[in-house]
Amino acid sequence: MMNVPGLPFDLSLPRVMGVLNVTPDSFSDGGRFLDRELALRHAERLVDEGADVLDVGGESTRPGAKPVSLDEESTRVLPLIERLRAEFDVPISIDTSKPELMSLAVAAGAKLINDVSALSAPRAIEVLAPLDVPICLMHMQGEPRTMQQAPQYGDVVADIIKYLGDRVVACEAGGICRQRLLIDPGFGFGKSLQHNLAVLSRLREFANLRLPLLVGLSRKSMLGRLTNRPVEERLAASVAAAVVAVERGAQIVRVHDVAATVDALQVWQAVTATDLGR
Numbered sequence: 001m002m003n004v005p006g007l008p009f010d011l012s013l014p015r016v017m018g019v020l021n022v023t024p025d026s027f028s029d030g031g032r033f034l035d036r037e038l039a040l041r042h043a044e045r046l047v048d049e050g051a052d053v054l055d056v057g058g059e060s061t062r063p064g065a066k067p068v069s070l071d072e073e074s075t076r077v078l079p080l081i082e083r084l085r086a087e088f089d090v091p092i093s094i095d096t097s098k099p100e101l102m103s104l105a106v107a108a109g110a111k112l113i114n115d116v117s118a119l120s121a122p123r124a125i126e127v128l129a130p131l132d133v134p135i136c137l138m139h140m141q142g143e144p145r146t147m148q149q150a151p152q153y154g155d156v157v158a159d160i161i162k163y164l165g166d167r168v169v170a171c172e173a174g175g176i177c178r179q180r181l182l183i184d185p186g187f188g189f190g191k192s193l194q195h196n197l198a199v200l201s202r203l204r205e206f207a208n209l210r211l212p213l214l215v216g217l218s219r220k221s222m223l224g225r226l227t228n229r230p231v232e233e234r235l236a237a238s239v240a241a242a243v244v245a246v247e248r249g250a251q252i253v254r255v256h257d258v259a260a261t262v263d264a265l266q267v268w269q270a271v272t273a274t275d276l277g278r
């Protein structure tokens with residue numbers, strides 16, 4: 001069983017990370033939560049539905065998204081993190097690739113860093129080393145603006161595992177101990193449908209890195225491609241994908257639809273416990 005120091009839950013049960021985007025162009029909520037009060041009410045709903053952690057993001061990472069400035073991103077997320085910390089007991093994760101904002105978010109109360117660029121920004125490791133928080137290192141090929149244009153791999157799973165292993169080594173060399181790290185293959189980040197399916201079907205291979213595995217499949221375009229449904233009709237596909245991922249070793253699933261995911265994982269958990277008892 002793997003636990004992450006600083007997170008108040010053990011990972012022997014699957015955990016649910018609720019998505020709280022505060023961006024005007026977020027791919028799946030259309031920017032409805034840019035208003036802080038709306039975001040707080042949505043957070044309340046995610047917590048009531050059983051979220052174990054809330055992932056707050058102020059810069060869209062959807063394919064084609066343009067970068068936002070540090071000022072703009074900070075204005076969107078920092079006051080919200082302070083309010084969330086005051087109002088709720090669940091840990092707050094900050095979804096950002098900017099080292100300055102990581103540091104400010106931790107000061108405001110964030111307990112986890114979720115970086116889709118795996119601390120590859122200049123000085124990211126240096127800034128994070130002295131901060132006492134866990135970090136999720138996600139794989140992405142390219143950058144959000146162009147990443148879906150022509151993703152190329154040799155063996156997609158082996159390439160991602162190699163990349164994540166190298167990032168873990170870089171973190172350790174920079175003073176971040178591996179107990180603070182989680183990994184994520186980054187579904188949809190510079191990957192074709194076939195790449196994403198290969199990663200999901202071979203997800204068990206990521207256990208070789210011996211680190212907690214977080215995945216995000218919720219409402220993603222790969223599910224739209226498979227079901228031929230628009231983003232607002234991908235609930236069933238998202239829940240199915242979360243269960244498949246947990247069955248294949250994911251410990252944390254990053255989702256928009258917390259209640260439905262929690263229900264599905266309770267069924268999965270009951271069956272798994274019964275299996276183990278036989």
Ligand code: 9MG
Nearest residue numbers: 095114138184186187215216
């Ligand atoms: C911010 N964000 C969007 N998708 C994501 C995913 O799949 N994993 C992680 N860690 N973050 C994500």
